[in-house]
Amino acid sequence: MDPTKPDTNQQEQYGAPAPPDSQPPATGIPVSSAPQYPSNYPQPPSGARVAWSTGLFDCFADAKTCCITFWCPCITFGQIAEIVDRGSTSCGTSGALYALIAYFTGCACFYSCFYRSRLREQYMLEQSPCWDWLVHCCCETCALCQEYRELQNRGYNMVLGWNGNLQQQNRGVAMAPAAPTFEQGMTR
Template identity: 45%
Template structure:
């Protein structure tokens, strides 16, 4: 039970040529965690102190910002904040919405569900979870503090600047 068992050796090939062989190990009774690691850890709140303080006092605002980005502007930050705020006194049920959006973020970027399951992270470490989600989006170039429209405007400004730099100069001629 819970032991690592070795199966037969598996050969990998590239274009029909054997590359290497390695033992195919698996662990019984344990689900494998597949995915990319998060860009920061769950307890790395100190990496973005402004967001950490905001989340400590107003977690509903941080949730609203994250929800707006993940929903591509369909849910506004004020609406997301309001829903989260309503769920807080209702038997502390804000973890339901928080874990739903954490799962959405993980699925979008292929992130591993670690160090805890999404629901567990939001039940016991909701502020740390929100901060980690905020940092993940920010590290991927989607700063939730800007809002969805701000992100789109920023991307268009960067794209416009690149287009202008890549265009050859127009034909020039001298005249009297």
């Protein structure tokens, strides 16, 4: 495709020639480079990094999640990965991959630190107390618990997963009432 000539398909669709360096066509999924915050969460200044809502070693603030993560970190990781990936991978798939990596290599922390980095970028979180890979290599359970709590504090119900959270959010949207129906009596 010659970048100096406008795309006639886009020209017909939008009524104007497309610039040569234009974005790919829309997929129907809203994409924003800015992090998304619930309305009850404090809004940071533009471009500023914010602190995590809980500390790395606040694991026992949620004892149930701490126990699950200690005994079976693949469950917690799967739930985190599904939310961070915005539903493109399921909790089961991510958790199973984490478990396989842990079983065969013992280095699932390198896989999970990738998701910590993505979570930090999505919500403009500080890299603290140190690099993501070091946090996960030294304190895997604490790191997963912190990420889980962060998503919970941002309004996600981790048990529902991405699609469940979307459905729950969409239920809050007002819908037009349906036309009334009337029961009819017996007719001949």
